[in-house]
Amino acid sequence: MKGKSLQDLQQLKAKLAHDRERAAAEAAARQAAEKKAAAERDLFKRAAGPVAPLRHPVRVRLAGDPPPPIPVQHQLDEQRVLLESISDDFDATTLLDVDDAMSFRRPGVGLDVTRKLRKGHWSIQRELDLHGLRREDAREALAEFIRETHRQGIRCVRVVHGKGLGSPGKTPVLKGKVQGWLVQKKEVLAFVQARGDEGGAGALVVLLKPLGG
Incomplete structure (x- = not known):
């Protein structure tokens, strides 16, 4: 009975050590994944360098309706008619x-x-x-x-x-x-x-x- 108890204790220790190793590996993997995600999030900041926020919010001014096209041909026709006017x-x-x-x-x-x-x-x-x-x-x-x-x-x-x-x-x-x-x-x-x-x-x-x- 005493020998069996010792064997059970050794198995328990081995199992606990295995669990600790697995937990440590999972923790290391999570830490690496978090570092990679953080690095990807900060990629633009590192590329752009130090920036300062704008004092005013960005506003886009929309252009008004474009002016109507100039009826050049009509004006030329009117000028021609005036030149050809009869007295x-x-x-x-x-x-x-x-x-x-x-x-x-x-x-x-x-x-x-x-x-x-x-x-x-x-x-x-x-x-x-x-x-x-x-x-x-x-x-x-x-x-x-x-x-x-x-x-x-x-x-x-x-x-x-x-x-x-x-x-x-x-x-x-x-x-x-x-x-x-x-x-x-x-x-x-x-x-x-x-x-x-x-x-x-x-x-x-x-x-x-x-x-x-």
Whole structure:
């Protein structure tokens, strides 16, 4: 019995020593893991060096809405229109041909063009009626009409200005103005007084230059 007790005591001591070694190993492993984690946490601090906290919290100022884009092309178009504006004071009477009916042809354009125009050689593709418009409004409307129809490649148009029967003294003021305005438009090759069935003395048939011509 005494020998068995001694053997049990030795086994117990061995077990206690083993437990102590295992506990020490686990403690060492935990300590190493904690050191590694701490080192990883402090990596940025060590890389950045000593820093001082900001006195004020960081604030980001958001930029306002950007200004609208400048309509450069529109401005250029307006400038071009101003350069091409037509004058009220232009006297076209010296440039008009007075044959069997009034007509105009730009220098270099033959008489056959106005003859063909009067006979309906070119079909009328668009019409502008200036009845009831004030002089300023009529001038702007005519300039825009000629510019746009030429841009669309249209060759022949009719401009109705009226016979002036409703004007003071029944003088066709707008008729003379329209003739002067058309002479100033570079897109216009020629124009003739319309035939009776097309408006007669109250309208003009206008031939425009070919697009790109």
